[in-house]
Amino acid sequence: MEVEIFTHKNCTECNLLIEYLESRGLLGKVKLVDTELYPFLALERGVISTPSVFVDGKLVYAGKVDLYELEEILNGNQVSREFNREELIKKFMEGVVDSFAATAWLYVNRDFDSFMSQRDFVLAVTGLALSDKVDEGYQFLRDVLVKDGEKVLNEWEPMMLKNISSNFVREIYWLYERKLPKESLFSKYPLEVFAHWLMVRGGAVGRVGLRIHPLSSVQTMTRIAKVYSYLQENYDSIWDRVEKEQRKLKEMRAVQ
Template structure:
């Protein structure tokens, strides 16, 4: 069994997973691939969120990982997956808001047909990856039909979580850039709405020109969506920055760099 885990050093969930595997003595059974060092490999494999876990080349977990279940898989135990159809939409939406790339792209573009074409990601975040092919296909088609018909409803329902994801990731990148807290006034001066809009449009699911959808600043529908995200970021700036500064400082202190190089 080949187990590959795509991670990023600033990802809290990635560090929690690595720490869990280390404590269980299982790190020697997996290959760790740092998406910061190997971005095109991650892009080639369809990684949308971290950690992404591939088992024998198949994406099994994306973002959220069931640690106990994963430990059993690595240890060679057979997993029998029980799926509650009523919870599938919630699992899908949780998987989306857990991924910045998925959140940013879908929040702006609202192209549910195109998004659901990311079949491996959808199957992984909903826990369908461990089912047999026929069950997997049945549940996937159900989800696809629901999202194409009712996607807007679920976006509105999960909008607060999507806005928090977008705002948190913008502020996290400010922390990486400045390595200190800058004032909200400085943010408004250096990053007006138009700059924030450009950042959000190119930041979601894009590598180079692949996946990029640039909307005109004169598109009032798109700009109203972006304005909501921009205002949410400013209104919650201090709370989010303080939380992110603490989170990133603690991650840096763990100094786990030796685990982040691909082992060939």
């Protein structure tokens, strides 16, 4: 059995997973793949969020990993999940808002018909990858989201705004290595520049996955302006949270 884990050094969940596996004496049973060093391999394998765990080539976890289940798998035990229709949409959207790429792409493009073609990701975040009713569960979820996707996105909008804003601030932290005054930040990144960042960063690698909406698109810019306003209103608290997170990450990497 081959278990591969696609990671990134700035991914908190990745570092926690590595730390856990090491503490359980299981790190030697997995192959770690750094998505910063091998981005095109990650793209080829359909990695949307990290950590992504593949078992014998099959994507089993994306973003959130059930540590107990993974330990069972690594110890050679069979793991399966019950199929529960009532929880599928919730699990799917939890997986989406755990991934910046998925969140940004869906928030801007509102295209579930296209997004659901990422079948392996959908199965991984919902737990269907470990179910014996994969096709039934996937088809049910696809039908609901293609029909009522806008309603679902509206219900999950607060979490999507938080995800996008946090990732923007996180990248500002990496770029400048210090907190920019609020006025300076929004002077450097007016709404049009922020819109460009969101469309380009939202699930695109080069032109793969890239959808550029004209700045004249009222619907698109209204949605993006909502994120921008959220970011402006919550910048200080988001920065504090990101700064604490990044300091903890540095401490974790220092002891690995």
